[in-house]
Amino acid sequence: MMARADRNPVITTHMATYIHVRRRELGLSLEEVATRAGSSKAHIWALERRKSKNPTLWLILALCDALQCSLNALIGQDVSQPFYTEREMALIDAHRKIFRSEGASGNE
Known part of the structure; x- marks a missing residue:
């Protein structure tokens, strides 16, 4: 049985790439994004590298705030x-x- 976190690798891949690219566009470090999102630098690093595949809804919404983007943009889907x-x-x-x-x- 496939783990729920792996259910849609397209979203996981898009989100990882988007976090990295958007963070660089804004000139933010991993630490700055982590602080803004209320997370750890290690967790943001893991998200960017698809090592963390099941972030909480709260973290996803906090990342939207930290990266100044919509949920649609972050996950690459029309919610x-x-x-x-x-x-x-x-x-x-x-x-x-x-x-x-x-x-x-x-x-x-």
Whole structure:
């Protein structure tokens, strides 16, 4: 069974890269970002290198403040849209097809 933290490596990879790039854009050290986010320098370093794959929601929001960015920018996803795995999307699509075919045939 896959660990939940590894469920979406795309987000983990994007977030790691974004933290590093944005921190450099702002001219901040690891220590400065850590202080602003209420975390440790080691944890920010680990996030930038994908060594820490399961930050808390509070840390993610604090990083948004520290890096002066939106949640969407930090995680590389539109948080106003639901996130589903490929398997979940396939099930949703299959359900929609069945629902449409039943509606079209009058079997409501």
